[in-house]
Amino acid sequence: MQVPDIYFLPEWGKFFETKEAGGEWRVFETENEKGHVYYQFIVRPTPVQVDGARYSDIITPYGFSGPIILKCEEGQRQQLAAEFQEQFQRYCEEERIVSEYIRFNPWLRNRLDFEDYYEFRDNGHTLYIDLTGEDYFMEQFSSSSRRQVRKAVKNNVSIELDFTGESASEFHRLYDLTARKNNIEDYYLFSLESLHASFEVFKGKQFFINAIHEGSYISSSLILHHGDYMHYHLAANDPSAYPLAGNSLVISEACRWGVENGKKELHLGGAGSDENLYRFKRNFTKAPPLELLMGKKIRMPEAYDQLSEAKKAQEGIKHPGYFPLYRG
Template sequence: MAVPTKQAVPDIFFTPEWNEAYAAHEGGEFQQFEWKSELGHIIYPFIKRPVPMLEGWFDTITAFGQSGPVIIDAKEGQRRALVDEFDAAFQDFCEQQCIVSEYIRFSSWVKNAEDFFPLYGLDMRGIVMYIDLTVDDPFRFEFSSAARQQVRRALKNGVTLEYDFTGDTLDDFCRLYDLTADRNEFPDHYLFAPEMLKESFKHLEGKQFLLNAKYDGKTVSSALIVHHGDYMHYHLVANDPDYFRCAGNSLIMAEACRYGKELGFSQFHLGGASTEALYRFKRRFTKTEPLEILTGKRIRNSDMYGRLTELKRLQYGIENTGHFPLYRG
């Protein structure tokens, strides 16, 4: 299970650096399963977590973002056979490692679910939006007239931009992110320890930066942007609600597109749109059709899955019967 070369990995969420940086956020440790044969090459980065209630057993989840198993190379006409080989080998691995179940956030843009969907129960979990950076000028051809007007308003208001490639301004970002999280009632999964984000700049050196909008010397909007391969991501965003009128976030979006196009990225991903208001905001910046967010679930040890679920039901009750795995519901 050697780590593959960085060039082979299609997006940042598949890289060892990303998974090491975000493993603690998922409550486990980064591991990677790799399968190579004459039919091809598959990698699968995941976070291995201890299951509650019963020591010595584990489950897996993909790190924050979108990844899962992905074909790096396949012999022509043999993708299905390669996937079957991989699945048999990973089942053996799960038995050896006492892994009960796995949960995958597939990549909407790499589209790895197309190869692996027969193995997993798939759920559609919403949409993800992105800006096409291959057009001649994203500001002209992707942004709506309202978005362009917001950018011009920010410039007229005297908003300036600041790049931070080292994380020196992370305290400002975290301050704004706390305001944003409180205002929008973010679920726990979207709350990040400042220490973890600071450490991520060591893991992801050269692959992420903060883009800050400043007004009258004060940071009023900030975005943590990550990138690898063809893709750039609007990973986390934070705003001071007292300065919405400055339109700093719109200016950040325009500058990120300029930067991404200059560096040759093909897509700038804006994340999901879980509310109508968020959809309307992001839709201002792209005319490209959204992509589906697909998740996969798989029980690798049915007997233990049932035992853990029954233990949870008897000891604590199951609050969310739609959750997977059910013993975490």
């Protein structure tokens, strides 16, 4: 089975199963003469239960995936998506799966095949660098970003590519500095052990790009790649070394590697509410931002309402706009 991006690989979903409390990785597929829909997700027990019944809900693995049509006969796309939804609805009812939250993939736009079946939450935008032109440095980077890259070179910042994970401890140290500076949530933290393990699971699909100055690691990024796509997945920096512009050189070198290895896009991710981070990333690309849309669906409305009422009665709901409500 060929999938177009690393976030759809079965080993990706399985590896991040433990990111969700009590989570269990599963796959559901519709495959017939019309085509093939593939969907991997994490099933989690709901935090409250009612009348002794056990209910679960679904979230897609860390990253951006969701159901995706891997192949389809011409003119059958809409019908294939409808059949998938019908079959998956039955599956959810049989498995007592109450609700579903999907982080759809913004560059593959797989949500478009299923937009009739979900409500969507706007999570802002994500950015990418188009690597298909003649010269990404001159065509995509702003003049200020080009200056930063040249500044790093002038500052004698050197680049190291690590394909085996030997520098994981240095990345982890820098990531810890970054996390503390930016108050990164626990969900987005990674142990040194998990970083080492990821290099076994995703061998040949990830590497570190490290910026080094006078023997010290000052900036690092964990780069993912599969098919046409690369991802500036995790970034780690020493705040005291910002003036050396190591992070700008890391992004430039990621682009260089991508072009040399036939990649078409380098995804930089979003920035949340951090306007400075958004401006920093935006200066590396002329490509239009991509919409980050999350899919929401209640699969068992009566049970959903009962669970929400139970949560309200037992603990109260701190975040009324949260989905699913019984986790708010």
